[in-house]
Amino acid sequence: MILEAKDLNYYYQDGESRRFILKDTNVSFEKGKFYTILGQSGSGKTTLLSLLSAMDKPHTGEVLFNGQNLEAIGHETYRRNKIGIIFQSYNLIPTFTAVENVLIAMSITQNELPNEHKTVAYNLLDYIGISRDKADRTVNKLSGGEQQRVAIARALSTNVELILADEPTGNLDEEMEKEIIDIFMNLAHEHNKCIVMVTHSNDIAQQSDQTFYLKKGVLHNHE
């Protein structure tokens, strides 16, 4: 078990009443699998991902990484060394090139990486489908699909086992979506990574190893 959420509750206080976004959520993830969390807009998918990525804290309950509470690890340290995050809007730094965006993540992490950061970054981008020529372009000169590939490369560059993705194919066409999903499948099955992806697409959910369905803040196993 690489990641586990126990009795997570997240709500907004509205006077004396509470509006629950997540209620008594329990879920666990293993390495080598590609998970999807399915749900409609406003179902709490992104909130759950923000708790799993330590971008926010649950009101009650805990998140454990390899059995250790995220509070004990430290939120910054957890994001820096334990996970890679991929966002729907890519979240790359537009003034930097693709390879520089990858290098930034590599310079932030404290994980052990090969000495030749730049070579590793180019190789990683190449593996993910970004040529050397494109790697040296500022990211705003790349297409949406290419930018998302750069974001995936950045998430992988820190040599982490867990990748959290927030609707990473939301802005891409079907063909590009398929390519990205193939990359995730490959990372999970061939490279023993744990991929947790939030989506509202049933098609994507069907391709994953396991899907959780989130409805009105309550998480169910999807049949």
Place this chain on the structure above:
Amino acid sequence: MNFFKRGLLSVTRRLGKSFILLAVLFILGNVIAGAISISQATSNVEKNIKERLGTAATVELDYEQIEELDESELMEIDFSSVGTDLIKQIGELPYVKYYDYNATDYLPSEDMERYEGTAGEVDFGDDMIHFEIKGVNYASILDFEEGKANLIDGRVFNDDEITNGSPVTIISKNLAEANHLQVGDTFNLLNQVYDYDEETGEESITDSRDVPLEIIGLFEPTTVNTEQNNDDDFHDFMDGEYQNTLYVPNEMIFQESQFAYGLDDDLSMDDMYLSPIFVLNNAEDAEAFEQETLPLLPQYYIVHHATDTYENIAGPIESMSTLAKYVLIVAVITTILIIGLVVLLFLRDRKHELGIYLSLGESRLRVVGQIMTEVIIISIIGMTLSLFTGNLLAQTVSSSMIESNSSQEEDFYSYTELDPQVSSTDVIDAYEVSLSGEFVLFFYVVGMLTILLSTLIPLIYIVRLNPKKIMM
């Protein structure tokens, strides 16, 4: 790619915004550099002029306080000078390098010519030319020790001559040449006793005697007309007066006064008006010297330092110095606010980028470090450019300010017992805006502290950033 390199790249990749920040910093840097330049130049003038004024001090009546007294209080004041015992007691204080006290008299001569110098002839109203004889108690002569004049021939007094009031003198080289005299020669002054008829108002000479003086040394003033003072009548007059001054022992003046005024034999030197001069070890001792001397002095006496004259002659410079200090304070506060707000505005534009760093696990301290790096790089460029232009600006502004101030003010000349002979013109001449190492260092220290303070507001913004709200 650490935060420093990221900062460096950000500066070069966002040239437009970097240029805007650079322009703002350059403009404000000019104001700060200009204010510091003027401030430093004025403090250099103060240092320079005070050095020229020297570390001498005297004790004298406080005329400002006396002017405020009514007639009955005035009658009670003893206007006699401080006695030799008190002068010696003050002279023994550890702050005093050496001291002297001077009795002064004016005696005529029938056969001596006055050195006219460049000041022109002085009209004495009768046939007799009077010479100032300046008594000394310090055998080596304090004026020579302090560099007012140099002994160029002969010798100074010895202790016996000082004690006995021997008829020996040291005169200026020019006066000697005007009278074809040299060391070893003797000339005569005349000591006349006058009687004043109260009924007729007429003055008659009742007795007189020759005062033969042997020349033992010749001096030359070091303040002889400099080129810049050639058109300065006051300097010419003062120089002429000094060149016609004869140094003699105090005791000799006392003996001649006894003859002239029929003084009793039991009267002493203390009954004469003596001007004490104390030369201090260094300027920093002035306050301590004053603190220890004041309790020893009779009522209505104060300590007067040669450097006190500076306040009177440095009007234009002082007003400029004050203005420069205010400008500096205002410029620093303005810079803190403007740079703070400009950087904050730019950071709001880059909120997304900052959120990315935080979502990747970058510490807030390093994000702050990156922003600081960017601001400091641009600041150093802006400050370095404004260092030179601000200095030039200060030169132009201060020149026109001095010109306008000096044309409005009467030139003030000091003429006190301390005799520093420094005028407002000397002060203005000493004013120079320069690109000194001290200025450069001070400018960078003030500039960098200002920039660091100005980044405080943006830093608070970064610390409060919530990556979830930005990214999700």
